Amino acid sequence: MNSMNYNIANTRPYGRGGQRLLTAAIVSLCLSACGGKVLDARNAEVVNGKLYQRGENVPFTGAVTNVPNGVVFSADPGLEQASNAVGKALLYAEPNGSNNDSAMVNLQQYMMAIGLHPMATDPERARVLCDVQVRDGLLDGAVKCKKARTDDVVLETTTSAGRIDGKLTAYRFSNGTQHPALIAKFKNGQLDGKQEVYSSRNDKLIHRIAWSNGIADGTEEAFDENTGHRVMQVTNIAGKNDGEYVEYAPDGERVIHRLKLEKGVPVGVEETFDPLTGKLTGHAEYANGRLQGTVKRWNPSGKLIYEREYQDGEMLRPDDAVTECINDRVITYERATGQHEDPAQRDEWDASCREQRRLVSSSAAQGAKQ
Known part of the structure; x- marks a missing residue:
C-alpha cells in the first residue's frame, strides 16, 4: 500500500x-x-x-x-x-x-x-x-x-x-x-x-x-501514524494468523497485547498491559480456540474490575455466595441512587464479590488447619 x-x-x-x-x-x-x-x-x-x-x-x-x-x-x-x-x-x-x-x-x-x-x-x-x-x-x-x-x-x-x-x-x-x-x-x-x-x-x-496469489502469506505489520514505530506484528501462513500476535505502545517498545495463534486459532495465554506503566491489565487462557479457566481484567491502578470462569468457551454461572453478594450490592445501589447499574459497574461488583469469597474461603481454611 x-x-x-x-x-x-x-x-x-x-x-x-x-x-x-x-x-x-x-x-x-x-x-x-x-x-x-x-x-x-x-x-x-x-x-x-x-x-x-x-x-x-x-x-x-x-x-x-x-x-x-x-x-x-x-x-x-x-x-x-x-x-x-x-x-x-x-x-x-x-x-x-x-x-x-x-x-x-x-x-x-x-x-x-x-x-x-x-x-x-x-x-x-x-x-x-x-x-x-x-x-x-x-x-x-x-x-x-x-x-x-x-x-x-x-x-x-x-x-x-x-x-x-x-x-x-x-x-x-x-x-x-x-x-x-x-x-x-x-x-x-x-x-x-x-x-x-x-x-x-x-x-x-x-x-x-504480504500476499501470495491472493492469500495473505508472510509478515503483517502496523505502524503508529505519528511516531512511525511498529505497533503490531503477526505472521500469516496460508491466509491465517500463525504464531505470536503482538501489539506495542506508540513507542514501539512496550508490549501491550500478546497472544499465540495456530492456524488462526488462539491457544495458550493471552495478556494485555497498560501502555504507560506496563502493568498487567488482562489475562485469559485458551484451549483449542476456546476460553478455558479464569478471565481477569484490571484497571491501570491494578484494581480487579472483571472476573469470569469459562469451560470449553462457555461462561460458568457464579456460585450462590457470589450471586447473593452481587444482588445485595445491586439493591443497595438502586436504593441510594434510584438508578440501575451499568454493565461495567456490575462487572466490578462481580469481581469484587469473587475476591471477597476467596478471602473468606482462605480464612476458613487457615482456621481449620489451626
Missing part, C-alpha cells in the same frame, strides 16, 4: 475546464495519428465479459475514456481484498478506536475519495471515471482513474487480458496536492507481493502485508 507523491501543477493558463478539453484534444490527435481508436464509455457496451463499440460485432481495440471504476474492476477479486485491508488499517489507526459511527463515516468518505469503494457502474453517478486501454474487448494496458469532473488522478495501474497485472497505486488529495494512500502488487487479478497503506492524515506508512 505504498504510493508515490506528486503535486498537481497549480498553473492552469486555460482554466480547469479549458485545460481538460485541450488535454483531451491532444490525446485524441495523438491516438488518431498513431492509428488507435478512442471510444467514450457512453458509446460502449459489455457483452459476455468483452467490450464492444455499441452496434459493432467485433470486440473493441483501442482507448476507452470515462469508464466507471465499477466497470473497470468488476473482474478483480484482489481489489476488494486490497480495499478491505485499507479499511482495516485505517480503523486500526483511529486514535479514539474504530467502534464509533464517525470513524465509519469518515472511512466510507475516504474510500470513495480514493476510488476503492463503492464501485459504481453508471457513468452519470460514478464518483471515479477511468481511461483504459483495451485489446480485443479486454483491458490490456494502462488504467488511469480520476475523480469525476476533475483532473485529480486517484488510482492508476496496468492490466493484462482483462485483469490487474502489476503495480496499483491509489492517492488521496489534500488542498489540491496528491498524497500516497495505497500501493499493492497484482498478478493476474490477484494480490501478489507487498501491499502498503498510508495514513489518511499524513504520508506515514501505517500497514504492510
Whole structure:
C-alpha cells in the first residue's frame, strides 16, 4: 500500500475546464495519428465479459475514456481484498478506536475519495471515471482513474487480458496536492507481493502485508501514524494468523497485547498491559480456540474490575455466595441512587464479590488447619 507523491501543477493558463478539453484534444490527435481508436464509455457496451463499440460485432481495440471504476474492476477479486485491508488499517489507526459511527463515516468518505469503494457502474453517478486501454474487448494496458469532473488522478495501474497485472497505486488529495494512500502488487487479478497503506492524515506508512496469489502469506505489520514505530506484528501462513500476535505502545517498545495463534486459532495465554506503566491489565487462557479457566481484567491502578470462569468457551454461572453478594450490592445501589447499574459497574461488583469469597474461603481454611 505504498504510493508515490506528486503535486498537481497549480498553473492552469486555460482554466480547469479549458485545460481538460485541450488535454483531451491532444490525446485524441495523438491516438488518431498513431492509428488507435478512442471510444467514450457512453458509446460502449459489455457483452459476455468483452467490450464492444455499441452496434459493432467485433470486440473493441483501442482507448476507452470515462469508464466507471465499477466497470473497470468488476473482474478483480484482489481489489476488494486490497480495499478491505485499507479499511482495516485505517480503523486500526483511529486514535479514539474504530467502534464509533464517525470513524465509519469518515472511512466510507475516504474510500470513495480514493476510488476503492463503492464501485459504481453508471457513468452519470460514478464518483471515479477511468481511461483504459483495451485489446480485443479486454483491458490490456494502462488504467488511469480520476475523480469525476476533475483532473485529480486517484488510482492508476496496468492490466493484462482483462485483469490487474502489476503495480496499483491509489492517492488521496489534500488542498489540491496528491498524497500516497495505497500501493499493492497484482498478478493476474490477484494480490501478489507487498501491499502498503498510508495514513489518511499524513504520508506515514501505517500497514504492510504480504500476499501470495491472493492469500495473505508472510509478515503483517502496523505502524503508529505519528511516531512511525511498529505497533503490531503477526505472521500469516496460508491466509491465517500463525504464531505470536503482538501489539506495542506508540513507542514501539512496550508490549501491550500478546497472544499465540495456530492456524488462526488462539491457544495458550493471552495478556494485555497498560501502555504507560506496563502493568498487567488482562489475562485469559485458551484451549483449542476456546476460553478455558479464569478471565481477569484490571484497571491501570491494578484494581480487579472483571472476573469470569469459562469451560470449553462457555461462561460458568457464579456460585450462590457470589450471586447473593452481587444482588445485595445491586439493591443497595438502586436504593441510594434510584438508578440501575451499568454493565461495567456490575462487572466490578462481580469481581469484587469473587475476591471477597476467596478471602473468606482462605480464612476458613487457615482456621481449620489451626
